[in-house]
Amino acid sequence: xxxxxxxxxxxxxxxxxxRLALRLLISKESxxxxxxxxFLKLWNGNKKIKDYANLEAFxxxxxxxxxxxxxxxxxxxxxxxxxTNYESKEASVHDQLEVTDELELVSQIVEGLPEQxxxxxxxxxxxxxxxxEIAKITKMNETAIRVALSRVRKKIREELLKKHNYGIE
Amino acid sequence: xxxxxxxxxxxxxxxAEEKQLQDYFSSAEIPVHLWGYKMIFAYSANxxxxxxPGKIQLTSNKRQFFFIGIAASILLAIGVxxxxxxxxxxxxxxxxxxxxxxxxxxxxxKEALQMVAEVFxxxxxxxxxxxxxxxxxxxxxxxx
Numbered sequence: 071x072x073x074x075x076x077x078x079x080x081x082x083x084x085x086x087x088x089r090l091a092l093r094l095l096i097s098k099e100s101x102x103x104x105x106x107x108x109f110l111k112l113w114n115g116n117k118k119i120k121d122y123a124n125l126e127a128f129x130x131x132x133x134x135x136x137x138x139x140x141x142x143x144x145x146x147x148x149x150x151x152x153x154t155n156y157e158s159k160e161a162s163v164h165d166q167l168e169v170t171d172e173l174e175l176v177s178q179i180v181e182g183l184p185e186q187x188x189x190x191x192x193x194x195x196x197x198x199x200x201x202x203e204i205a206k207i208t209k210m211n212e213t214a215i216r217v218a219l220s221r222v223r224k225k226i227r228e229e230l231l232k233k234h235n236y237g238i239e
Numbered sequence: 240x241x242x243x244x245x246x247x248x249x250x251x252x253x254x255a256e257e258k259q260l261q262d263y264f265s266s267a268e269i270p271v272h273l274w275g276y277k278m279i280f281a282y283s284a285n286x287x288x289x290x291x292p293g294k295i296q297l298t299s300n301k302r303q304f305f306f307i308g309i310a311a312s313i314l315l316a317i318g319v320x321x322x323x324x325x326x327x328x329x330x331x332x333x334x335x336x337x338x339x340x341x342x343x344x345x346x347x348x349k350e351a352l353q354m355v356a357e358v359f360x361x362x363x364x365x366x367x368x369x370x371x372x373x374x375x376x377x378x379x380x381x382x383x
Binding site: 073076077080081084085087088089092098102105106109110113173175176177196197198200215216217218219220223224227230231 | 247
């Protein structure tokens with residue numbers, strides 16, 4: 071396989087990979103670096119990829135694993151991943167009672183979720199993968215995925231209502 | 240709709256059903272008690288618009304940095320080497336032949352030697368104490 075073929079294959083997946091990395095690493099820079107690293111990993115190991123039909127699931131799986139490793143490494147060295155993409159941080163401190171950007175509220179709630187739940191939320195709610203595909207990416211069984219998904223969806227809505235009520239009172 | 244939402248929260252909806260919900264919640268009029276769902280769907284749709292900002296590169300940046308590092312250290316080594324060489328040549332050029340007039344050179348030399356002698360004598364003055372000590376010692380030795 072030459073470089074062009076590979077790029078053509080990976081191109082439709084690149085945004086999904088980046089979004090998954092962003093969901094896990096939160097920092098835009100780290101997510102971009104991680105995605106780039108995964109491209110390299112996939113390209114260097116491309117002779118081992120036999121099942122090109124499943125390249126997408128494989129690429130997503132490698133992305134997931136790479137990001138989880140990154141998080142673990144940062145945790146071990148007691149360093150937090152620096153992220154500079156809190157554009158509206160100051161604003162949200164000022165209007166904590168009336169959050170102007172309601173989507174920012176959802177974003178904060180999602181950021182606070184455990185890694186596994188963030189992955190499931192990302193893959194199903196945002197990327198709309200079938201459960202079968204999510205199972206391939208996460209190596210979880212479908213029942214476990216459904217349970218986790220249900221937990222996430224309930225949790226986000228509960229948190230939203232809690233915060234929303236604070237805003238009203 | 241309510242039963243579909245219940246199914247949704249249990250994680251049992253199909254993608255088609257979720258698409259149906261997505262369409263419903265992107266319409267303008269949503270009952271207040273369903274606000275939370277509306278937010279989740281709006282957020283999900285919004286997040287899906289993000290795109291990877293970079294280009295797909297299949298060569299590692301690390302290797303480039305490696306070669307840049309080697310090149311930089313070679314340049315640095317050459318720089319330090321030639322700078323040192325220059326310095327060695329410069330010292331005799333500047334320190335020799337600064338006094339052209341022989342008379343003046345003679346005086347300067349005399350002055351310098353005088354200074355050396357003074358310092359030398361200052362050292363010798365201290366030796367007087369040693370002589371004093373010797374005298375006393377000799378007295379004792381002779382007396383015995």
